[in-house]
Amino acid sequence: MTRSTWSVVATAIAMLITTAAALPAGASQSADPLAGAPGVGECRAYTIEDREGMHESSPAVDCAGPHTALVVAVEIVPKRIKLTGKPSARLQRFVSRTCKDPWNAAIGASHRQTHLVVYTASWFAPSKAQVKAGARWIRCDVNAYDDRELGNLPVTTPFVSGGIDPGDRRCLTRKRNVVPCTSSHTWISRGVVTAPDGRYSVARQDAFAKRRCPKVIKRADRRFLWWRVSEASWKSGERHITCYGNGG
Structure with missing residues (x-):
């Protein structure tokens, strides 16, 4: 190798060292929109408190054993939608559109039947560190309520096969906690009524439910109550109010 060739190689090496030194620690030359994303079909074992957060990082567990969550979808979020801070209405709508079909397919029920x-359905976004690394994904999970905890999920999907049996049906305790109807309960889900469009209003939902729930509860129900649509769900397009009776 000639002296001039060595000079060119040395210059190239010096430029690479200079470029590498200019990059901040941990930086990547190409952002990864799936940085830290889980795999579809993974099972997790986390608590109801973990479910309330926007990010969840428990390790995957064997789906043949106890687990409280099943990952049913992972999708990349468009760059126009912000992933950090309080979830925006735009992000909520994207989640609703993206997760709805995988959620329903895993449960084995129509949206109305869910x-x-x-x-129940959950979703999570990347951590701040993952977002900084370029992550742009959202994750859709399925869970089951069991009083003040998350219940263990069936091993195979769909969870509901044919009609909704007591182990699948949603009931409420005296304190209004959700349990399967095979557990001790006070209220049993009877049917769903669809509220009319308009601005979000608790009073309007209550007035509507008082009129319509009597049409879906059973004769054995001496009393009834309803489960309103939350404001966040209303903004994402949800209009279904669930009616409960106490007839056993």
Whole structure:
């Protein structure tokens, strides 16, 4: 190798060292929109408190053993939608559109029927560190309520096969906690009524439910109550109010 060739190589090496030194520690030359994303089909074992957060980082567990969550979808979020801070209405709408079909397929029920079963839906976004690394994903999970905890999920999907049996049906305790109807309960989900569009209003929902729930409860129900749509769910397009009776 000639002296001039060595000079070119040395210059190239010096430029690489200079470029590497200019990058901040841990920086990547190409952002990864799936940085830290879980795999679809993974099972997790986390608590109801963990479910309330926007990010969840428990390790995957064997789906044949006890588990409280099943990852049913992972999708990349468009860059126009912010992933940090309080979830925006735009992000909520994206989650609703993206997760709805995988949620319903795993549960084995229509969207309307999902209000009558003990199974529930969760979603999570990347951590701040993952977002900094370029992550742009959201994760859709399925869980089951069991009083003040998350219940163990069935091993196989869909969870509901054919009609909704007592182990799948949503009931409420005296304190209004959700349990499967095979557990001790005070209220049993009977049906769903669809509220009219308009601005979010607790009073309007209550007035509507008082008129319509009597049409879906059973004769054995001496009393009834209803489960309103939350403001966040209303903004994402949800309009179903669940009616409960106390007839056993």
